[in-house]
Amino acid sequence: MDLHLSDAQVHWHRHWLPRDAADTLQRTLRDDVPWEVHKIRMFGRQVDSPRLSCWMGDPAARYRYSGTEFVPQPWHPALLPLRDQLAAFCGHAFNSVLLNRYRDGDDGMGWHSDNEPELEPAPVIASVSLGAPRRFLLRRRDDHAKKAEVLLDHGDLLVMGGQTQRLYQHSLPKSARPLAERLNLTFRWINAPGQG
Secondary structure, eight states, X not given: OBOOOTTOEEEEETTOSOHHHHHHHHHHHHXXXXXXXXXXXXXXXXXXXXXXXXXXXXXXXXXXXTTEEEOOBOOOTTHHHHHHHHHHHHTOOOOEEEEEEEOSTTOOEEEEOOOOTTBOSSOOEEEEEEESOEEEEEEETTEEEEEEEEEEOTTXXXXXXXXXXXXEEEEXXXXXXXXXXXXXXXXXXXXXXXXX
């Protein structure tokens, strides 16, 4: 399903990953991944990110975000077939994945764009959701009234490409309602030093 945002390419594929496969992957990653609290820069100071995260990928897939350099953990074996499946589905290679673990409604992600210099000028980002449904918001950078919202569910795939990161911001807002845990896997291509 296209989200029909002007000048952006955003495609939502509901239940792209079958439920059994999504259940198994969620359990495996929850138990096996070396989750940590990343530091981010907000208002000039370093603070704990409001979620658990892990950066995985090829050894050269390093990137800098919010004043911190991220060196990837080796690929978890359960993610390699998913990476290859996504590459075939999207027609685009991926050399890294950011795993985010939202433990409950107190964890979230503020407004941002994935526009780090290490990414391609028009990056393709494939985002797989596992676990509890969560609201995902997009808004135009130059006109916040132009926005869209989807409820990403267990096994859903959201693919952002084209000029989406240049023209739009996205967020996963916190919730006052009790929410179960959600994992999000965002696959991308990071240019190694000297590339791109």
